[in-house]
Structure formats: C-alpha cells, structure tokens
Amino acid sequence: MFSLIKKISNRLLRKCINQKLRARLKNHQMSVISSNCNGALMLHDLGEQFRSPFVNLYLAPADFIKYLQNPTFYHTQILQFEQTEQPYPVxxxxxxxxxFMHYHSEQDAREKWQQRSARINWDNLFIIMTDRDGFTEADLQAFDALPYTHKVVFVHKPYPEIKSAVYIRGFEQQSQVGALYEYSGWLGKKYYDQFDYVSWFNQKS
Incomplete structure (x- = not known):
C-alpha cells in the first residue's frame, strides 16, 4: 500500500512538473541523440516529437562514441539484424x-530507425550519454573531446576536469548511474531533473 501511494503521488505531481517544463521550452526542433532511453524520456516529458532514431534502444559506450565520430557514414549503412539470445532485436x-530493447520485431525496429533518421535536425543536435553499460575513463575522455556544442555525460561521481560531465547525486555507492528516468523521491522528481535540460535545450545557437 505504501509503495502504491508513493507511485500515485509521483505520477500526479509529475503531470504538474511536465506542464511547467513544457511552458519553459522554446526550442521545439531539436534532435536528441542519446546512448540509452534518457533522451527519449525527456522528450516524452516535454511532449516533443522524436527527431532521432535513438529511441527505445541502447549502445555500448564505445559504439556510441564511434557513431558520434562519424554519424554521416553510419547513416549510409544498412541495419543487419542478428540472431541472439536477447528477447529483443539486435x-x-x-x-x-x-x-532495440523496447521493440517487438525487426520490422518495427527497422521502420522506426528509418523514419526517425530522416527527421534528424543536424543543425540542432543535443547529445546525451551516461557512465554505464561498461563505460570507462577512456570513454569519458573520448566523449569530452567530441566536437559537439551541446553534449552531456551523466556521471555517478564528480569529474571537475571534464567539461561535459554532469554529476547526478544518488549513485555514489555504485559503479555507475542507475535508471535516471526513475523517481528519486516523493515529489515527482526524476534523477535526471537534477540537470536543467530545458534550459540546455533552449541554448540552441
């Protein structure tokens, strides 16, 4: 009963928070390229269209950085699906x-990838990464060196020397950040709300 009350309370409060976030947002044409679900869930909170295929999927850190180093090349390539033991398409x-961890079929994954790839606004890009799924110090350095104006990497401990690092409190006893889209308490706040992503999106140059 306690957990149910907390869940309902957070959902109701989140609706109010999302309304305020949406009212503040001025940039409505951005493309968010994220290594996992955080970017898409931020956009969902804001009621924005997905202008990137990086939705409901994740990449290993090294692969994500490799993509960011040459996105034009990768968007000329064709998806090749593999037979794996995973319960989702790879x-x-x-x-x-x-x-493609939240897709039910290869066809669905391919169609969404193609549709959303066509929507990418290359002049209005925002890049999001997290220090999980095998993330290393070398990945952190490589990400920070990428030539993107708007990029952040969410980390579980402070890295003052890394310009793109955003420290998310609550995961200090772990080796990586957790699910940042989960509620962090009773007030409808999610872990990624520690970062003012609306102000960040509004920084389009």
Whole structure:
C-alpha cells in the first residue's frame, strides 16, 4: 500500500512538473541523440516529437562514441539484424551494435530507425550519454573531446576536469548511474531533473 501511494503521488505531481517544463521550452526542433532511453524520456516529458532514431534502444559506450565520430557514414549503412539470445532485436550498423530493447520485431525496429533518421535536425543536435553499460575513463575522455556544442555525460561521481560531465547525486555507492528516468523521491522528481535540460535545450545557437 505504501509503495502504491508513493507511485500515485509521483505520477500526479509529475503531470504538474511536465506542464511547467513544457511552458519553459522554446526550442521545439531539436534532435536528441542519446546512448540509452534518457533522451527519449525527456522528450516524452516535454511532449516533443522524436527527431532521432535513438529511441527505445541502447549502445555500448564505445559504439556510441564511434557513431558520434562519424554519424554521416553510419547513416549510409544498412541495419543487419542478428540472431541472439536477447528477447529483443539486435542489429549491426557497419561495426557498431544497436540493442532495440523496447521493440517487438525487426520490422518495427527497422521502420522506426528509418523514419526517425530522416527527421534528424543536424543543425540542432543535443547529445546525451551516461557512465554505464561498461563505460570507462577512456570513454569519458573520448566523449569530452567530441566536437559537439551541446553534449552531456551523466556521471555517478564528480569529474571537475571534464567539461561535459554532469554529476547526478544518488549513485555514489555504485559503479555507475542507475535508471535516471526513475523517481528519486516523493515529489515527482526524476534523477535526471537534477540537470536543467530545458534550459540546455533552449541554448540552441
């Protein structure tokens, strides 16, 4: 009963929070490229269209960085689906692997990838990464060196020397950040709300 009350309370409060976030948002044409679900869930909170195929999937950190180093090349490649033991479709795009963890079929994953790839606004890009799924210090350095104006990497401990690092409190006793889209308490706040992503999106140059 206690957990149910907390769940209902957070959902009701979240609706109010999302309304306020949406009212503040001025940039409605951004494309968010995220290594996992965080970017898509932020956009869902904001009621924005997905202008990137990086929705309901994840990439290993090294593969995500490799994609970001040459996105034009990867978007000329064809998805090749593999037979794996995973309960969701997995595909390679040249030498990187995409885990379509919230898709039910290869056809659905392919169609959504193609549709959303066509919507990418290359002049209004925002890049999001997290220090999980095998993330290393080398990945952190490589990500920070990428030539994107708007990029953040959510980390579980402070990295003052890394310009793109955003420290998310609550995971200090772990080796990585957890699910940042989950509620962090009773007030409808999610872990990624520690980062003012609406102000960040509004920074389009």
């Amino acid at each position: 595909a390679t795009l040249a030498d990187i692997r995409l885990h």
